[in-house]
Amino acid sequence: MAESWSGGCQCGAVRYRFTQQPRGAHICHCRMCQKAFGGFYAPLVGAPRASFEVTRGEITLFRSSDQVERGFCRQCGTPLSFAYIDGDWMSVSIGSLDNPEAFPPIDQHGVESRLSWANGLGHLPDRPSTEVEDPATAAFIASTNHQHPDRDTQRWPE
Numbered sequence: 001m002a003e004s005w006s007g008g009c010q011c012g013a014v015r016y017r018f019t020q021q022p023r024g025a026h027i028c029h030c031r032m033c034q035k036a037f038g039g040f041y042a043p044l045v046g047a048p049r050a051s052f053e054v055t056r057g058e059i060t061l062f063r064s065s066d067q068v069e070r071g072f073c074r075q076c077g078t079p080l081s082f083a084y085i086d087g088d089w090m091s092v093s094i095g096s097l098d099n100p101e102a103f104p105p106i107d108q109h110g111v112e113s114r115l116s117w118a119n120g121l122g123h124l125p126d127r128p129s130t131e132v133e134d135p136a137t138a139a140f141i142a143s144t145n146h147q148h149p150d151r152d153t154q155r156w157p158e
């Protein structure tokens, strides 16, 4: 099978893949991205639209302006895609890819809207997840986890 770069939403209703390696990873601080992601900024990476395909379910689109469609999973709400309607480029949320580690951002967009403290985030004190600190919590969370794994599945839930 040809190499591909896959991802999907948290609940597993939507899965997608690129047949070309996504590039141009960046974060966008614009206010529309903050709102659409419910985050401090949007992490995005993309590839030509022709190399993108949805392999399970469908992406629900919201036209955040007359130029842009933002895609998400209608069942779990995961932000998934960003594309100019007339463009030939498809971007996805880096966190929805199965291997986000492979897409370090190379620049920042929309910096006029960057939150004043965003640059300091990397310097905040580190804390692991609760489940790392407490094995009993880890077992409980693992046994009640509904998140789709970071790989394609034949069916879900398995």
Ligand SMILES: [Zn+2]
Residues within 6 Å of the ligand: 009, 010, 011, 012, 013, 014, 073, 074, 075, 076, 077, 078
């Ligand atoms: Zn979902």
Ligand SMILES: [Zn+2]
Residues within 6 Å of the ligand: 028, 029, 030, 031, 032, 033, 034, 042, 110
């Ligand atoms: Zn933006």
